[in-house]
Amino acid sequence: MRYAIAIMAINAMALSAGAANAPKPGANLLGNASFEERSGERKPGEPWGTGFLDGVSRSPFSHWGYGGFWDGGDYDIKLGAGHSGKLSARLVCRQKGRGGICSEAIRVAPGTKLQFKGWFKAIGAKGGQCSVNFEGEPGDGWARVDLPTKSDYEWTQVSGTVTVPVPKNSSAEAPREIHVFIYTQAYGELWMDDVSLTMVE
Amino acid sequence: MKTAWMAMVVVALCRWAIGGTNLVPNGGFEESRTNAFLSAMDAKTREFYAGTADSPFASWAFGGRWEEGEYRVMASDEAHSGKRSCQIQCTRRGRGGVAAAPFVVPCATILKVSFWIKAKDANGGRLSLNFEGSPGDGWASVDLRPGTYDWMPVTKRVIVPGGKHGGDQTVVLFFYSRAEGSMWIDDVSVQTVDANAMAEAPDEPAAAPKAPRAIPEPGDSLGYRVAMAPALTKVFRDDDFAASLRPAAIEMAAARNEYESAQLVIEAPWRDVKISQIEISELAGPAGAKIPASTMKWNRVDYVQVTTVPPYFVERGVGWYPDPLMPAGPFTVEKLSRTPVWITIKTPRDCPAGVYRGSVRVISEQLKPITVPMSVTVWDFALADQTHLKTLTWLGNGVIRAFYGNDWSPQGEQRHGQVIENYQRILLEHRLGPGGDVAAHVPKRSDGTYDFSGVDRALERLIGQGMNAFIMGSAPNLKRMGQKEYSPQFISDFTAMIHAYHEHLRQKGWERLAYVYTYDEAPRAAWPEVKKIASAVKQAAPEVRILQCLNEPEGVKALTGWVDVFDVYVAQYHKAGVAESQKKGAEVWLAVCCYPMDHPNFFLEYPLLDMRVTPWICWKYGAAGFEYWSTTSWGRNWQKEKAEKWPSAPWDPNTFGRYNGDGQLLYPGENGQPYSSLRLEALRDGLEDYEYLWTLREQVKQADANGKTAEPAVVHAKSLLSLDGIITGNGSYAPDVEKYAQFREKVAAAIVGLERLNRGK
Numbered sequence: 001m002r003y004a005i006a007i008m009a010i011n012a013m014a015l016s017a018g019a020a021n022a023p024k025p026g027a028n029l030l031g032n033a034s035f036e037e038r039s040g041e042r043k044p045g046e047p048w049g050t051g052f053l054d055g056v057s058r059s060p061f062s063h064w065g066y067g068g069f070w071d072g073g074d075y076d077i078k079l080g081a082g083h084s085g086k087l088s089a090r091l092v093c094r095q096k097g098r099g100g101i102c103s104e105a106i107r108v109a110p111g112t113k114l115q116f117k118g119w120f121k122a123i124g125a126k127g128g129q130c131s132v133n134f135e136g137e138p139g140d141g142w143a144r145v146d147l148p149t150k151s152d153y154e155w156t157q158v159s160g161t162v163t164v165p166v167p168k169n170s171s172a173e174a175p176r177e178i179h180v181f182i183y184t185q186a187y188g189e190l191w192m193d194d195v196s197l198t199m200v201e
Numbered sequence: 202m203k204t205a206w207m208a209m210v211v212v213a214l215c216r217w218a219i220g221g222t223n224l225v226p227n228g229g230f231e232e233s234r235t236n237a238f239l240s241a242m243d244a245k246t247r248e249f250y251a252g253t254a255d256s257p258f259a260s261w262a263f264g265g266r267w268e269e270g271e272y273r274v275m276a277s278d279e280a281h282s283g284k285r286s287c288q289i290q291c292t293r294r295g296r297g298g299v300a301a302a303p304f305v306v307p308c309a310t311i312l313k314v315s316f317w318i319k320a321k322d323a324n325g326g327r328l329s330l331n332f333e334g335s336p337g338d339g340w341a342s343v344d345l346r347p348g349t350y351d352w353m354p355v356t357k358r359v360i361v362p363g364g365k366h367g368g369d370q371t372v373v374l375f376f377y378s379r380a381e382g383s384m385w386i387d388d389v390s391v392q393t394v395d396a397n398a399m400a401e402a403p404d405e406p407a408a409a410p411k412a413p414r415a416i417p418e419p420g421d422s423l424g425y426r427v428a429m430a431p432a433l434t435k436v437f438r439d440d441d442f443a444a445s446l447r448p449a450a451i452e453m454a455a456a457r458n459e460y461e462s463a464q465l466v467i468e469a470p471w472r473d474v475k476i477s478q479i480e481i482s483e484l485a486g487p488a489g490a491k492i493p494a495s496t497m498k499w500n501r502v503d504y505v506q507v508t509t510v511p512p513y514f515v516e517r518g519v520g521w522y523p524d525p526l527m528p529a530g531p532f533t534v535e536k537l538s539r540t541p542v543w544i545t546i547k548t549p550r551d552c553p554a555g556v557y558r559g560s561v562r563v564i565s566e567q568l569k570p571i572t573v574p575m576s577v578t579v580w581d582f583a584l585a586d587q588t589h590l591k592t593l594t595w596l597g598n599g600v601i602r603a604f605y606g607n608d609w610s611p612q613g614e615q616r617h618g619q620v621i622e623n624y625q626r627i628l629l630e631h632r633l634g635p636g637g638d639v640a641a642h643v644p645k646r647s648d649g650t651y652d653f654s655g656v657d658r659a660l661e662r663l664i665g666q667g668m669n670a671f672i673m674g675s676a677p678n679l680k681r682m683g684q685k686e687y688s689p690q691f692i693s694d695f696t697a698m699i700h701a702y703h704e705h706l707r708q709k710g711w712e713r714l715a716y717v718y719t720y721d722e723a724p725r726a727a728w729p730e731v732k733k734i735a736s737a738v739k740q741a742a743p744e745v746r747i748l749q750c751l752n753e754p755e756g757v758k759a760l761t762g763w764v765d766v767f768d769v770y771v772a773q774y775h776k777a778g779v780a781e782s783q784k785k786g787a788e789v790w791l792a793v794c795c796y797p798m799d800h801p802n803f804f805l806e807y808p809l810l811d812m813r814v815t816p817w818i819c820w821k822y823g824a825a826g827f828e829y830w831s832t833t834s835w836g837r838n839w840q841k842e843k844a845e846k847w848p849s850a851p852w853d854p855n856t857f858g859r860y861n862g863d864g865q866l867l868y869p870g871e872n873g874q875p876y877s878s879l880r881l882e883a884l885r886d887g888l889e890d891y892e893y894l895w896t897l898r899e900q901v902k903q904a905d906a907n908g909k910t911a912e913p914a915v916v917h918a919k920s921l922l923s924l925d926g927i928i929t930g931n932g933s934y935a936p937d938v939e940k941y942a943q944f945r946e947k948v949a950a951a952i953v954g955l956e957r958l959n960r961g962k
Contacts, residue, residue, distance in 0.1 A: 039397065049309025049360070050367030057309045057360045060400035068311075069358050071859065072510025079400045093408045096519045097510045127410050127519065128508050185508060188407050 029106045029114075029197040030180065031063030034082070035089045038062065047104060052136060052179065056102055061089060065102045073097015075184065080191050083119040083155045088193035091184050096127060100183035105136065106197070107175040110166040116145055116180065117159040118195035124188025126151040132158070136178035138165040151188065161200060221392060224304040225260075225374065228316070228389035230276065230287045232259035238302070246303050249334050249373045253300055258287060260302040269776055270295015272378060277385055281317040281352045286387035289378050294326055294775065294930070298377035301389065303334060308363025308370050311394040315356040322382030323347045325932030326772070326799050327514070330355070334373040336362040344514035347380055347800070348936070352387070358394065379799070381933055411439040411520060413537050418471045419445075424568040425474040425534070430464040433809045433883065433938040435523050436541045438504055442470045451544065451561060451575040456949065457583035458550040459889055462882055464502070464541040465561060465573060469534040475566035477531045479542055482562075484577055487555035492577065496549060499561075500526035502541040502879065505852040507805060511859050513798040515806040522805050525868045526877045527848070531566070543882070546577055554581035580949045582896060582956060588632040588888060589895045590819055591670040591790065591826030595637030596624055597833045604839040604846065604869045620873035622662075627867065627875045628832065629666040631885040636671030639663060641718070643674075643702055651698065653705050660711060670826060672748070673702050673715040676734045679727060687734050695734070696741035703742040716748040719764060723751060728759050735763045746788070750828070752796065757782050768792055768828050771818055772799040774931040783823060790826035791819050795860045799932050803829065803880055805854050805862025812883035813941065814934050816891040821928040832881070834864030890941075893948045898922055900955035907959060914958055918951045 039062045048058045048065045059066035059077055068075040074095040080088040091099050108114065116132055130147040145160030164176055180197060184190040238255050239247060239262055256263035256274050265272035270293055277288035289297055306312070320328065328345040331338075341359045361370050374391065378384050418424075429449040430436050446468075455461040467476060479499045484492040504521040526543050534540045544561065556578050563571045598617075601624060607617035625635045640656040660671065676695060679685060687695075699717060706712040717738055723731050735747050749760060750768040754777030757767050761781075766788040769777045779789050793802045793815065801811035801818065819827050836856045838847055847869065856863040866884070870876040897918055904915045927935045927944055935941070 046309075049307070049363035051365060054308075054362045054364055055360055057311050058396055060397045066396055067360060069360060072512070074358055076399055076402075077396060078402075078404065092404070094405075095408060095510070096508070124407060124409055127506065187409050 025199045025201045027198065029108070029199070030103050030195055032061055033195050034085050035061050035064075035087050035193055036082070036085045039064075052105075052177070053102070059089075059101055061101075063104050064089070065104075066100075067102065068099040070098040070100070071185070073099055073185075075099025077101065080193075083121075083191075083193035085193075088191050090192075091182075091190045093184070093187045093189070096185070096187055098128075098183055098185045100133075100181050101192075102135075102182075103180040103197075105177040105179060107177055108164050108199070109173060109175050110138070110164050112164045113161060113200040114164065114197055115159065115161050115200050116195070116197050117157060118182075119155050119157050119193045120147050120153075121155045121191040122148070122151060122153050122186075122188065123191075124151055125184065125186040125190055127187050128185030130184045130186055130190050131182075132160070133181040133183055134162055134178060135181055137176040138167065138178065147190070151186070155191075155193075224306075224312075224372075224391040224393070225301045225389050227258055227260040228301075228391075229283045229387060230258050230261070230285050231283045233257060233276070234259050238262060242303075246371060249303065249371065250300055256299055258299075261287070262300040263298075264300070265297040267296035267298075268379070269293070270297050270379070272297025274299055279319075279385060281319075281385075281387035283387075286385045288383055288385050289376070290383045291378060291381045294379065294381055294932075296326075296377055296379045298375050299386070300333075300376075301374040301391075303371050303373050304391070305369050305371050306361055306393065308336075308361050308367045310361045311358060311396065311399075312361060312372070312391055313356065313358050313394050314374065314389075314391050315354065316389040317352050317354055317387045318345055318384060319350060319352045320347065320380075320382065320384045321349050323349070323378065323380040323384050324800075324934075324936075325381045325930045326379030327377075328380055328384050329377050330357065331375040331377055332359060332372065333375055335371040336364060342512070344512065344798075345384075346514055346516070349382075352385075381930060413439055413441045413470070415537065416442050416444060416470050422471070423571060424472060425565065425571075426468040426470070427563055427571045427573060428466040428468060429573075430466050430541060431938065431942070432462040432464060432886065433813060433941070434464065435809060435879065436464060436466050436502070436539065437517070437523065438521055438538045438540070442468060442539075449573045451573060452578075453546065453576070454578040454580065454946065454949070455546070455548045456580045456893070457548050457552060457554075458586070459584045460545055460547050460885060461577070462543055462545045462886070464543055465563070466539050466541045467534050467563060468539040469536055471536065473536050474534040474568060475531070476534065476540075476563065477566045478564040479529065480562040480564065481544065481575070482559040484557035484559040484575070486557035486579070487553055490553045490555070490557070492546070492549060492552055492557050492559075492579075497544065497546045499529050499545070500543045500877070501529070501532050502543050503527045503848075505805070505854045505862075507854055507861050509855040509859050509861060511804065511806065511861055513802075513804065513806075517806065522854070522862075524805060524854075524862065524878045524880060525848075525852070526879070526882070528870070528874075528876070543879075544575075545882075548577070548579055550583050552579055554579050581953050582949070584889060584892045584896070586667060588634075588667060588669055588892070590816055590824070590888060590891045592632060592634045592888070593636050593670050593672070593790075593826060593828045594628065594633055595831050596621065596628075596635050597831055598638065600833050600835055600839050601869070604835065605873055616873065623873055624833070624867065624875045625663060626666060627877060629663065629668060631877070631881050632667065632888040633829070633832070633866075633881070633884065634668040634670055635663070636668050636714075639668075639671055640715075641672045641675055643698060645698070651701050651705075653702070657709070660709075664711065664714065668714070670714055670716060672718045673706065673745075674699050675718040676720055676738075678721040678723070679730060680724070686730055692734065692737045696737045699738055699745055700741040703745050707744075712744065716746050716766065718748050718750070721750055723749065723753075723756060725753055725755070725759075728756060731760060732763045735760075748790070750792065751777070754778070757787075761785055761787055766790060766825070768826075770794060770797060771801060771815065772797045772932050774822055779822070788825045789823070790828050791815070791822070791824045792828040792830070794830050795856070795858070795863045801932070801934075803863065803866065803884075804860065805865070805880075809879055809883040810934075810936070810938055810941070812880050813887040813890070814928070815884065816887040817894075817924060817928050817934070818931055820891055820894050821924045822931060829864075829866070831864030832866040833869075835869065836865075839869070890945060893945060893952065894922060894924075897948055897952050897955070900952055900959060903959045904955055909958060912958060914951065914954045918955055921948055921951055
């Protein structure tokens with residue numbers, strides 16, 4: 001219980017710090033967006049496995065969580081050669097279902113327009129859709145950007161613009177916590193690197 | 202105090218275990234119990250083991266009497282490694298199992314669970330590994346393979362949930378059997394997985410969809426091949442090709458007035474093959490008798506892709522499954538695949554018995570045709586048009602209307618009415634009655650009388666086509682309406698309508714086909730309301746029969762005497778104590794649905810034997826009817842925003858949740874025409890088998906009446922009617938499809954023999 005309270009306290013501090021430093025247009029809201037930084041040893045205050053991230057584990061990359069076994073699937077998370085820099089993230093299918101990675105919480109005001117960009121490649125990714133899903137307080141999957149449906153492609157940039165929904169029954173101004181999930185429901189491998197999420201003016 | 206201290210030691214030993222350490226002590230079941238495992242736990246942990254006692258093994262608990270079951274657990278010398286394994290043996294089907302020692306890990310930990318399992322005659326229920334403990338009962342589970350098989354490994358990775366507050370979690374693994382027979386477990390291991398280590402481990406080959414391997418083309422090849430498959434076989438397009446094939450020949454046998462099918466499989470191991478036509482000749486029979494080609498037809502078997510991993514055990518996993526029957530027309534068999542052609546004959550009701558011969562000619566656009574001989578043996582009796590097992594399903598008007606885009610304008614209404622008639626007709630051609638929603642609503646006029654003209658027209662047509670049961674009114678599921686009780690106004694209106702409607706049906710002579718449907722899937726808390734509405738209906742119309750569908754089988758006992766017909770799931774027949782209610786005069790119908798998931802069931806991935814055998818089980822257990830909740834629950838395939846619809850767009854077989862093909866026995870064909878499915882065909886074959894048994898029983902009754910009870914043929918017929926040796930339980934039956942064909946042939950011969958005996962020949 002003490003452990004849980006400590007996590008909550010650290011989370012609260014992180015959130016209040018985030019609120020004080022409101023994101024600026026053009027700034028990348030995703031941490032470790034090039035997957036160069038490893039997660040290393042477990043640190044107190046990591047959000048994985050709690051609240052909205054229940055069922056998500058820590059990943060080998062800092063600022064990113066990992067879920068490999070949704071919908072009966074079994075996916076590894078692996079290191080790949082980078083689109084830029086040294087590293088990228090790879091989701092590798094062991095059994096088809098759904099696997100993915102997710103960002104830490106990002107606080108944005110409802111109505112904010114966000115642009116997502118990222119580089120992806122696929123090897124043998126047949127039999128299911130790969131996508132970028134926007135989740136969190138506004139709801140599961142309040143927006144989605146589909147990745148190419150081809151099973152094999154080289155590094156390809158994908159982009160999409162989404163708007164954080166305005167809640168019906170609560171303060172329209174209060175910032176919302178959102179998460180970016182990158183999912184594969186396919187066989188084979190999905191690679192990702194150099195992702196960004198920026199506010200659109 | 203001492204026990205609490207011991208528990209702390211156990212937990213501490215397992216706490217925050219590092220990768221490589223087995224978190225489950227005595228995973229190999231080599232150690233016998235030497236002390237009280239359960240009593241050493243603190244009260245909070247003990248709660249996770251409710252219903253269990255100590256087992257013969259150290260660090261394992263056992264529970265053998267859940268869900269009316271009776272299971273034994275014992276050390277078996279049939280070990281995968283070491284000297285012993287854990288055997289869980291069924292004495293009476295229900296649920297039994299073993300639970301491992303608890304271990305504590307932080308939430309978000311990745312666990313890798315591996316073990317070895319084997320089974321013998323583990324049929325009639327599911328085997329599973331359930332993850333329990335502080336994150337909740339069943340926070341993850343794995344359905345395990347039923348049946349009989351030797352040791353096989355199972356591996357499952359999971360992430361420990363933390364819920365709202367996170368922190369450390371106590372995890373308990375339960376292995377359950379709900380089946381008959383035995384299962385053995387050995388070498389259970391649970392290890393934590395570090396994501397960083399996973400990321401750096403060498404790559405293993407990534408999973409890929411199955412595809413047939415290329416085979417060399419022989420010198421005398423026609424460029425493609427034709428094989429035969431029985432109607433109960435699912436032909437998968439991605440299975441490997443046989444090195445060579447025997448010459449194909451279609452052989453069928455049927456009574457008169459019966460549908461019978463076979464599959465011709467066109468294989469393309471070397472190139473795309475364009476098929477322009479399949480020609481079926483007329484059949485020549487005894488003494489110049491003919492069966493015209495017009496009694497036969499063919500359909501192309503299409504495949505749908507399962508991408509949702511279901512919660513039930515599936516031998517083949519996700520991938521392409523054969524199911525829809527597409528209309529006859531040119532098609533291409535792509536290189537390295539195969540396409541089955543479904544050939545159906547409806548034997549004429551007046552053709553002489555005997556063997557009829559003809560052929561099927563496969564005509565390719567670019568290659569030489571292949572001709573396959575075909576023979577049909579017609580037995581010397583006819584099936585009745587009427588189906589003696591009552592059948593009932595719902596069509597879902599709204600879904601069908603939405604799929605075809607028919608609005609509420611007069612023209613849209615007219616088109617929709619025609620489409621619905623097409624759907625009703627195909628169901629009745631398969632002996633499955635669409636009576637759920639055809640006559641359940643009667644408009645009330647302003648003068649307080651009822652307008653029966655609409656339902657009269659529908660019932661006239663549908664009863665003429667063979668419908669043998671329908672719902673005349675439904676008291677709704679209150680929970681779904683956000684209500685707790687039936688209001689006095691509703692009861693008054695409903696019972697007045699039922700009273701008037703029953704009188705009307707009596708005048709028409711249809712009252713024995715009608716049922717009042719009360720509170721769909723009524724939960725325990727709603728049983729007082731079921732009693733209330735049932736009592737009011739009986740007061741208004743004492744002869745009306747009330748049909749009650751139940752998810753909770755205990756309701757059968759609680760509601761006996763209140764309703765007339767219990768509609769229970771095949772898997773819950775014994776659990777519901779249905780036999781006792783049958784003895785008291787209750788009529789019983791059997792049903793399948795996504796819950797429970799046991800065999801038989803109608804999921805897309807399940808064997809066709811499941812659909813075929815369901816009417817046999819109805820016979821065995823004296824069920825008067827069979828109900829299936831839907832044939833057109835098309836999930837996401839009908840949504841308005843879809844620019845393209847099936848068959849132009851791929852079919853998504855996911856109905857809801859993780860269930861595939863549930864409630865989808867029909868596919869929405871073009872121009873308002875429904876397409877059948879392999880599963881619906883298999884169900885019809887099963888319903889026709891039921892007619893064989895009914896016909897034989899009628900012959901037995903006549904023989905008994907004629908004082909021929911002791912005749913060997915009559916004794917033999919009675920033994921056949923018991924289905925002994927083929928249907929051994931409500932969920933267990935012979936797995937070999939050949940047995941059913943052989944048994945059906947025996948029943949046919951018995952019918953012919955008794956018919957002659959009864960005629961004095």
